[in-house]
Amino acid sequence: MPDRPIRFLLVDDIAENLVALEALLRRDGLEIHKALSANEALEMMLVQDFQLAFVDVQMPDINGYELAELMRSTERTREVPIIFVTAAEPSETRSFRGYDAGGVDYIFKPIDPVILKSKADVFYRLARQAKDLMRQRDELQQIAHDRDLAMASLRAHADNSPLALVECDADLTVRSWSQGAGRIFGIEAADMIGQPLSRAPSFSTQTLEMLSEWVAGDDALARHTAEIAAAGPQGQLHCELYGSVLTDPSNGRTSLSLQILDVTERHRAEATRSLLVGELNHRIKNTLANVQAIARQTLRSASDFSDFGNRFSGRLQALARAHSILSNVTWSSASLDEILGDHIHAGTLDGDRLHRSGPAIKLSPENTLHLALVLHELGTNAVKYGALSQPDGDVHLQWNIHGSELVLVWRESGGPAVTAPTNLGFGSTLIGSGIGGNRAVADWRPEGVIWTIRIGSGFHRTDAVETNPVRETPVEAPATDVVAGRRILVVEDEALVAMDLRAGLEEAGASVVRIARTLPDAIAAAAGEEIDLALLDGNLGGKPVDEVASILTRRAIPFCFVSGYGREHLPRGFADNPVLAKPFAAETLIRTVRDILSARLPEQHGA
Missing domain, CATH: 3.30.450.20 (PAS domain)
Structure with a gap:
């Protein structure tokens, strides 16, 4: 190895000679090993590498020449230079035998220190040079290895x-x-x-x-x-x-x-994002324009502020629920049966008295929004003035495809006698404006109004088997309203929504103990306030409310989520907790709170 020391081996059967040689040869960087016999020298050479051997010629058992011959016959020691040490006079015969045995030189006794050191220095320097060459060889090998490894790594990175x-x-x-x-x-x-x-x-x-x-x-x-x-x-x-x-x-x-x-995919994604942002802006502005129009038209026909609030809230709820249906299908196409089921679930239509029939139909987003508003107006008018205002009244809704049109027929029966109105309100005007570019026509028969609604585009028939959703029976309020006097925590980051929640709860007799608008505030309130129920926003400033829900659950405090998100975007593990969808009517808020308290706090109900 490059870091191995330079070693000389001295072989002589007389210890004093070895000591004298060692004293003459000693120098920095040189290890001197001594052997008193040929056998001891051979054993040492099996363990250590030597750069030069001084061998006494006259030794018992195995003399110096014989030792040299043994060294030349072994692979490990064959290249070790040998200098013979002898007291005999120089002669050609003796020199020939030494060189033939593998020796490279002679030192004659008595030893001249200058000659000894000069000859030893030659081999010392050769050993140093060999050592440096080996070190340089190893360094070059390491450099080549590192280079090859780096090149392989670069190739791998380049290929991958x-x-x-x-x-x-x-x-x-x-x-x-x-x-x-x-x-x-x-x-x-x-x-x-x-x-x-x-x-x-x-x-x-x-x-x-x-x-x-x-x-x-x-x-x-x-x-x-x-x-x-x-x-x-x-x-x-x-x-x-x-x-x-x-x-x-x-x-x-x-x-x-x-x-x-x-970056082709990134370009496509950017184009899609730009398209989606434009579409989102368009839909938001259309929605706001619709809300503005509903507010203005409702205000014109409302008899007082309370009447305006009820009508506007109902229409806004119908629009919001239609948006939720479309969001669940990523604004592709919504099922007509699902739209009807939503109105039944919301209580706009009576599922027991609505008799419907027709093939499975999917509607475009625009037609879904318009039909949701139309069905809300039809159901509201039927409850207030038409067939559903009487216990025995019924509504039959049939639809089918005739040619290139989808035709829906709304037929009321069993209600009070019908006469054509002299002035059409906003609701009837909205129904008559039609869907998909075609107007709707009313037949004001005495036994019940018949509306025929034609849709010329934005629909398609499917082969899916549609089922009528089961109408949920509302929970009747107990004799003593469980809402009155309850302490309620409101967790909501939108100030206007929080104000609306507080107003609705306080009008029903509840007490809002705190409005938490940040996550730390909500966690502290959920852990420390004495409350009967909590209304929990789906997230606060973009942060999830899982920890708040967990604290309320551990304290056995009932709560519901108040959110514009679907349940799939709300904290997991709370599937049994109801969701109050934004926007909400005051009546829906109080009914939800009443249902939760009635189910979770029966011991606090009135007699």
Whole structure:
């Protein structure tokens, strides 16, 4: 190994000779090992590596020449230089035998220290040089290993990278084409390396001219970026292009390194986002315009403020529930049967007295919103003035497709005698305005009004089997209203909504002990306030309210969520807690609170 020490071995059967040799040879960086016999020397050489051996010729049992011959016959010790030490006079015969045995030189006794040190120094320096060479060899091997590892890592990153990595000469001849480039452009490296970049149909003439201008620029360390249109195996691509112009300092040649990122999906996503934002703005403004129109028209026909509040709230609720239905189907198409079921669930239509029949129909979002308002007006008018105002009254709703139109017929019977109104209110005007561009026609028969509504577009028939939703029977209020006197916590970050909740609860006789508008405030109130019930917003400033719901659950305090989100966006694990959907009517709020208290606090009901 490069860090091993330089070792000399002294072999002599006389210990005093070994001590004398050691004293003459001692120097920094040199280890001296001594052996009193040939056998001991052989054992030492099996364990240690030696750079030089001084061997006494005259030794009992195995003399110096025999030891040298044994060393030359063994692979491990064959290359160890041997200097023989002898008291005999120099002779050609003796010298020949020593060199034949593998020796490289002689030292004659009495030993001249200068000659000894001079000869030893030669081998010491050779050993040092060998050691340095081995160290340099190992360093070069390590550098080569690190280089190969780095190159392999770079190749792996280049091949697995979403970037296309391309290198070209100054004339745009391709020298490197990564697997990422192959994936993006559908061209393998074997078809491009050594070929002009123009051979790839992926790059337009304008792009190639731009790249040539990059290479021809004056800045030797230029960095360039551009967005280009390119051709891929699946059609047109949008790409971000990053280019670096490099100059070889040894010969002055320039090259171009390109990194190309396929951003086609991002462009599509941005286009989709822009479209969705525009559509969202359009729908929001349409919704606000509808709300504004409903408010104005309701105000014109309302007899007093209370009448306006009830009518406006009902119409707004119908519109909001239609939005919820459309949100559940990502604003694609809603089922006619689901729209009817929503009105039955809300109490606008009496499921026991509404007799409906017709094929399974899906409606466009626009028709869904309009039909929801129309059904609300039809049901409200039937309850106030028509068939549903009498115990024996019924409504028959039939629909079918005739030609290119969907025709719905609303027929009332069993109510008071009907006469055509002299002045149509907003509700009747809204019904008569029709859906999908076609007007609705009323037949004011004495036995009951018949509305025929034609829809010319925005619908399609499906093969799904539709089922009528089961109408939930409202929970009757107990003799003593359980809402009065209850202490209620309101968790709501919207100030106007919180004010509306407080007003509705206090009008019903409840006490709002606190309005929590932030998550820390809500957690503190849920943990410390003495309350009978909590109304919990779905989130506070975008933060989930799971911890608040968990605290209320541990304290056995009933609560309901108040949210514009569907249940799938509310905290998990609380599926049994009801949801009061925004926007809500005051009556719906109080009925929800009453139902929760009646179910969860029966011991507090009146007698």
